[in-house]
Amino acid sequence: MKANEKAASGTDKQKKKKKTPSSPASKFTLAVIKTVFVILISLGCVVGGVLGGAVLGYIKTASPITPDQLEMTKVTFIYDKDGKEMTQVKGGENRILAEHSEIPDNMRHAFIAIEDSRFKKHSGVDKKRFVGAALSYILKFGNADYGGSTITQQLVKNITGNTDSTVKRKVQEAWQAIDLEKKMSKDQILDNYMNRINTGLGCWGVQAAAKKFFNKDIKDLSLAECASIAGVTKSPGTYDPTLSEKSKAANKERQKIILDEMLRQKYITQNEHDEAVAEPLKVYKGTSEGAKKSNNVQSYFEDYVLTQVKNDLMKKYNLSSNNATIKLYNGGLKIYTTQDSNLQKIMNEEFTNPKNFTANEKISNPDMQAQAAMLVMDPTTGQIRGMYGAYGEKKANFTLNRATDMKRQPGSSFKPIAVYGPAIDLGIITPATVIDDVPVYLDKEHPTTPYPRNAETGVYEGLLTIRRAIQKSQNVVAAQVWMNLLGAQNSINYLKKVNIDRSKEGYVSMALGGLNEGVNPLIMASAYVPFDNKGVYLEPISYTKVTDDKGNVILDKKTDQKRNIAYKETTAFLMTSMMRDVVTNGTASISGGLGRGSLGTVKNSSGKVIPTAGKTGTTNDTYDKWFVGYSPYYVGATWYGYNYNKTLKGQEVYQALNLWNKVMNRAHAKLEPKDFSQPQGLVKKTICIYSGKLVGPYCSGDPRGNAIKTEYFAKGTEPTDTCNVHVLAKVDTSSKDIYGRPLLANPFCPPSLVKEKVFIKRPVPYLPKSPLKGSLSLTIKDWIYQLSEEEYCTKHGKGATNVIPPNNPATPSQNTGNSSSGNTQNGNNGSPSKPTNSGGTPSDSSNSGGNLDDIIP
Template sequence: MEKAFKKLTVFLSGLLIITTVFLIFVIPTYIKSERKIDFFSSNQIVSNIKNMELNMTSIIYVQNNKGEWVEYQRLHGTENRIWVSIDKMPKYLGQAFIAIEDQHFYENCGVDWKRTAGAVANRLLKFNTTEFGGSTITQQLIKNITNDRDKDAMRKFREIVRALLITRKLSKTEILEAYLNTIPLANGICGVQVAANYYFNKDVSELTITESAALAAITNNPTKYNPLTENGAEQNEKRRRLVLDEMLELGYITYDEYDKAYNEKLKLDDSQEDDYEVEINSYFVDALIDQVINDLAEKYNLDTKLASTMFYNGGFKIYSTLKPEIQSAMEKVYTDIKNYFPQTAPNLQGEKVHAQSAMTVMDYNGHIVGIVGGAGEKTTNRGLNRATDSPRQPGSTMKPLGVYALAVDKDIVNYTSSVLDKPIEKYYKDGKSGPKEWYGYYKGTVSLNYAIRKSMNTVPVRLLQEVGIDTSFDFLVNKLNCKHLVPEDKNLAALALGGTHHGLTTTESAAAYAIFGNQGVYHSPTTYYKIERANGETVFDYDETGTQVIAPSSATIMNHLLQEVVYGREGTGGGIAGFNYKMKAYAKTGTSSESKDLWMVAGTPYYVGSVWYGFDIQSEVSGGASAAKIWKAVMTEVHKDLEKKEFTDSGDVVKKGSGYYKKGVKVDVPSYTAPVSSEPSSSSEQSSSAVTSSAESSSAATPSDDTATSSSSSGGSSSSGSSSDASSSTPSQSEPSSSSSPSSSSEPEGEN
């Protein structure tokens, strides 16, 4: 016993001396220094509290039908914490914690010397079998923020010094607010707001005295006093009553309030419990997380690991672009394997797997409203999202992007220009003419609108020679942000027919095709409108401006040309025509080499959607309408209750006959016939045989014609463009695949 007293005397004397030095000399110097001295990171702790830079839960919000922002999902790291101002908490909540944890909170300097001495004495002398702490609310706050939990004298000394310094820099209200927002309350929960949600399914402002006392009871030992466990509920009731005893003694509550709360049974409502457990995110939430992490990494020059930590613990308010009803409609289709993904093919292990798919739906301002990155039930978070991570050859969906939009914008062709469906000499590396047409022959001279809806191959290749390969590549990469294209794609097959090395994702594709529905303005796809910190500071605010990439008149003309793909005779996108009878759509289908990738990209007056369909390990896909079937099923549901709406045409476009033309442009002459050589001209050169007047060529089509009698020139078989010639394709068909890429060709080539 004597040795124990000696140890106690030495310890307390040393502690007293050190603390006196800090009180008399160090702290005044610290204050006068304007925070130039930072003992044990005290300044940083104060800064974190004032700026709420703690490990807090991020919240995703969506807009409801009234345009109001409502909570959709919470995302957090190891600690689930939401900051709430103390003036939003009932007064007796803070009083409950003070009554049981630090009754002299408002009087002490951050340290309760009497309790500290008692705790030290008990540890040395063991006069009480139950160890009790001497930590004040301020000291507990420091421990919660710093996670400094070493069990040695030095940790206690650091804690005391920090408490003394912090008390001089923060008000008692600021300290109590921070404490109530950071205190661990079992089940991975930190702070009274999340605890109120989790245990009682209510906001913290609605807590009763009984519920407040129950939360304060948890603090001493979250596992022991967890009210959700059988033993914990019993222990919580005992300690809860102790809290009430102290509150009554301190005058925080009246006797009537005490009596009611003391005898009141705690009513738990854990119906929200599942919302706070680890859940499988939707593909949209995965995409949002990835976008925000990448944006944080770029803004703060961080690697993705640090940016990820910042995201999960940053307490961000994320105002997302998601429309839950659209996401649900997409997920309903994508989990219906039997009806939409019946095809199977072997994977690398030889096991049969179902076909896969991805879909992105967005509005015309770049806002992604729904996204699905795979067929079947989603089983993991932030796994493969094919809608954002898996570029595939776009096939004929590349034609409007890489060729037609530019050809119209540069006035190389108009709506009904005569164009030549005829093989180009020395197209393939072995010297043979090409490319082949998916319908097996060449139609000769036809009108542009017919060539587009029939998805001809030779026409876009010829036009690309006029546009220029460099111009097309630059437009796709730098204007439409098709970032998976590579320099090796600077060839006719890739940029005109979609035979790329990597390709496009459905998100890139949807964003690119949106220019045909919003008068030529490109918007970078986004999953959020705005992101704020918990204190209201704006971190990111999506720029709604966009970039004008083609003229509004050109976009309007392209819109109508692509509407013919859906509603015109022999249009390859006719399968989606009945998605809604109150409004129309523009579209383009696509099929890659050997039918390994199927596409449907189409826009309505409300949204544009892109669908890819195929196998992860590429295999031939049968049934060319699979992607269109998915698009139609989703968009039928999405648009069923929407009001009738039409596309807005540019005022610089006029309708003449069946076509749409830029104002002031003569539509009868000249007519486009295109070059015959496979050598592409530069973007600034004009082909040697680019145009002839309709009077000079008896085979040229008039603007109102769909097809015309073709010339019998060399380079492949040709036939009359009469309606009987085109009967091989029905409007509901996608372009069937053909082997247009001969074995001697080493470059990838898209088909239709």
């Protein structure tokens, strides 16, 4: 029974199976599912492999962030001699580096709260945000709006500048961020980020924003101000509060969002939050002092110092011009200049004052207007205190700076450094050396034409000491000293000592300032420094040091400054002593009709006279006017002229002196009178100013007045002989020679007509070929006082008009002897002919400028 039942049961199961067979559709569906599942798994493996390979490829081709890339472009600062900020120099970005210690915690927390709340926990990539951003990217087919970048990733993007919206960029950025986190601390990353980001239009970094928005240093910002700056970086054009009232309101709204996040993330308390939200957003409406200056045109001084620093960077560190420029404009350097800002302000005001350039009132074309330039130095340090390079306001950067870059003829202002200083230093001449200022013929190509001439009036002074020759600025004396006593090579050698190379200009016109290559106020001021600095030449410098953004000194100009002894201390004193006469009684003592007394005299605000010395300069046809003058405090060189050759007339001939005087009076306003230092090694002697020798018995009787003067000498160069120029003679006052001079009395002259008078007798006779009378261009001023030797009265006596018996009492009495003071005369007894107006030798006549001397009113 049981066996049957089992059999029946098995039969029933079989019957049931037969009753529910699988349909074809079901089988097909099942097969498709299985196939698709296999395919998907296979595709997944393939896609996964492809994606994995792609990601691996992206990572392999990504470059890690290098230390050089972490360097940021930073603002370079320029300071004056007192450490006051003059300007900021920006390259492509206005960025002021903020150190970690300067950044307040509120600023750090504001950025973390709004930009990357898990910044302190992740390793460069926030996995949750990264996955969210990836899903958003996939689901929206590449148009993701989910921000997945961490602060570290944003820093990478700012460093690389890569903003492509591609998977490759995001993968590489993530890898670079992770790599960067291994090399830098969180603080370093956050500091770099805050110093690098765009914090407003024209602003990079939080410090620049603090200055721009609130005119504060970052360390002084409030919580609300920190949140305000943190809110700008999302969209500077929208949230920069300085742009408009609309952007200011938008910034205030975003500020609250950031403060809410800071509260939520427990960086601040409820009370701090509420106070910050309630704090009015007071945006600075002006411009910070440094930023204000940086937006203006650079001054002539700033142009110059930037050029000097760049050149020195190239030289010291072997940089290319381009790399030196990048370092200069983007390196966050601090340049400590030598500028005296008060003096520079004075110069700015005087050179932009139309009253000092009245000739320009009727000239509208700037290229045709009168120009001027000036440079002022401290003679004890060689430091440039101020400069101005043109007339009027400076309107562009790196325009022509006439104070440092032009090349113009210096005229007679060149004589002290090319002739007199060297000759005094070598002991060839003394201030008392007498040179006969008479027509000379030093142009070999025109041997019958007097060359050089003294001035447009053609006046010759006759016997003249070096002191008086400098005071009156006589060309003939300078030319004779240079050619007959000093020599071209000595002149060239001494010019090299003051950094002027004229090795190819060994001709007489060089002695008078007629040069192939001209000079500028910088060259002239620095060349005069030794006269004001015990004979020591100092390289003119515009800065003392340059530091990098970390405070390390990279250029030390004071240490590298070149200096050398140009003259003996006694030479410097003697030259200064003689050039003091120029400003008290010489060519710089004029008032120019300006009603201010001597333009070479400087007074302080109390009316006390500050001792000064200097030399004027005038070139051919009065195209250029110069004055190089100095006090114990400053050396200043001023030039006035036009861009083209135009003769200066009227008041314009005084404008170089006028500008110098105005600047120097104001520069010395608060300074007390101080005399030039007097060194050891000097002696004083009482001498005759027409012989340069010790006083003789007749010097006090000179018909022009007392010829006796006390003079300084370097010890060992003082005269020892007695004057032999003044002689005593009996003359017949009724008998004259062709020049109007009384003739010697003979034994037959009536006693009532015979008088005993003092005359001069030239140590070296000068015999003109034709009479001088009536020829103004050949007037010799002392000719009338010269004894008409061996010419006797022709009116009295019979047959003895030119014969003097032995021991005749009419024979002139005189002292004899040779002078140790260097009496010199040209020795040319040839007849002078028509003079020339050329200041240089004819072969140099094409040169602009030349060497016509200063005109004495």
